[in-house]
Amino acid sequence: MKTIQKMYEHLNWANQRILATLQNVEADNEQVVRLFLHILNAEQVWITRLRRMDSSQLPIWSDGDLAICANLIEQTEADFKTFFSEIEEADLDHLISYKNSKNKEFNNSMREILTHVALHGQYHRGQINMRLRAGGFEPINTDFITFLR
Template identity: 65%
Template sequence: MYEHLNWANQRILETLQSIGDENQDVFRLFSHILLAEKVWITRLQGLDSSMDSSRLPIWSDVDIEVCTELVIQNEESLTTFLTNLANTDLDKLISYTNSKGKEFKNSVRDVLTHIALHGQYHRGQINSRLRAEGIEPVNIDFITFVR
């Protein structure tokens, strides 16, 4: 799932790099995916505790250069995290505070599932907006990835 996530992010990034920054809504959605991934990675690493990741913006107007850096950073961080993850770690609970200051606990497994699904949802929104602008949507289907 995470190899697909990284592949899909890279494909969206390449398309956005080629079209310029005329459609700010598309860039805002893409940066949201990447910023949210960064927040969740921070939480998985145990660096949250209501100070760090809850203060990271998840909706922000960032340019394509920042998105490029986030794609690279998130892929490296997720790869490192998953490489060091044992099966027994999947059911461990992590505590975190969301952007509204509310505390939650979820399993590592549930957070990892959320990260994978959240990005796919918003990449679909990006593709819908690209099509509306007359731009060919990016094929990010999982089956295309595995082929």
């Protein structure tokens, strides 16, 4: 479980780096903020599912601003810290039943879901970096190895 927890420390670190950069970018970044909100919304959807709660009323995509992003980052970090403090290594292989946004039911292990969430965010942070570079801004290094160093 130590590796998965480290991935979530990285996830929070990377989200904080994206937020700090976006707060200092003076450009029209509405699409970038929307993409960032998607990452943060998805993290909330998945933690809700991991807790075996209904996530159907939570948005996957939404409009908002960086203040909303900051609040979601703080909430997500607290939620995952609590979650990890309440589970054991053996729990990671327990299946979670959930419905996706199209109301289709699936079953995945906690380990699979946690891995997905970490990779999902990194994928979209790469898209944010591409949009920043296209806008003439330096991309944000959110590499896992950089975090570890």
